[in-house]
Amino acid sequence: MIVQPPLAEIAGILEQSPDYRVLRRLVPRSDFTPSDGQSTKTAVLLDVETTGLDPARDEIIELGMVKFTYLPDGRIGRVIDTFSCFNQPSIAIPAEITALTGITDAMVEGHSLDEARINEFASDAVVVIAHNAGFDRKFMERYAALFTLKAWACSVSEVEWRGHGFEGSRLSYLLMKAGLFHEAHRAVDDCLALLEILAITLPRLDRTVLSVLLERARRRTIRIWAEQSPFELKDALKRRGYRWSDGADGRPRSWYIDVDEPAQAAEIEYLQRTIYQADADIRTQTLTAFDRFSARI
DSSP, X not given: OOOOXXXXXXXXXXXXXXXXXXXXXXXXXXXXXXXXXOOOEEEEEXXXXXXXXXXXXXXXXXXXXXXXXXXXXXXXXXEEEEEEEEOOOSSOOOHHHHHHHOOOHHHHTTOOOOXXXXXXXXTTOSEEEETTHXXXXXXXXXXXXXXXXXXXXXXXXXXXXXGGTOSOOOHHHHHHHTTEXXXXXXXHHHHHHHHHXXXXXXXXXXXXXXXXXXXXXXXXXXXXXXXXXXXXXXXXXXXXXXXXXXXXXXXXXXXXXXXXXXXXHHHHHHIIIIIXXXXXXXXXXXXXXXXXXXXXX
């Protein structure tokens, strides 16, 4: 009779070989780093599932939040609480959204987002973190005014993943690089998965992802608009990192770029010399974590 070794032992053997990679199912945990008397701050991870991509017209069908503490050096302390709630939209959930999320009309029927409960949960957070804050913040500001006042950080755009040895920023890919997987596409499950990513120590810096993210989010950035730029130079703007705003959301119909505050003068000089070839008046906006990613900008 052949006796098979325990699966954990097999996984350990495979991990010692460069020819195999072992992925372990994510098991959510509550405790990460003891505070040992250090002061901590509170943050909230947030994720929404929606009927579509338009924050002005589409609706939230599920909200998930995870509240946790973190230490001054950016290490995660512990999970304080979780929040999960469905919301019945005014229309039937599109079939493609149900296929993606697993959320059906029957699951959300009779449910709604209670702003008072949401505020009570998130009111003590000093920062709200989302894995695509440009999407989640715009939706949340419609449902709870509290989120217009909070500082936000985006774990997609405010971490230079490629510079840290990652080839992408999708949550499932980042989990895989951390040796984990999860099969859920539910809001609170994705928040718990993101928490594990934020707890990773980046070997080149010996700092957590959360530490790097918060440092980036604290910076002031300048949005520079290349209004009425020559059409034939649009490819040059795209290569430089400019994005297009079609004006549908009330913003200028124009190319624009966000740069760190010290780079503002050089970027304006580039536009004046290369794009306009004149001393043009350039529209700029100063952004901080309190208004970045907001529908108000």
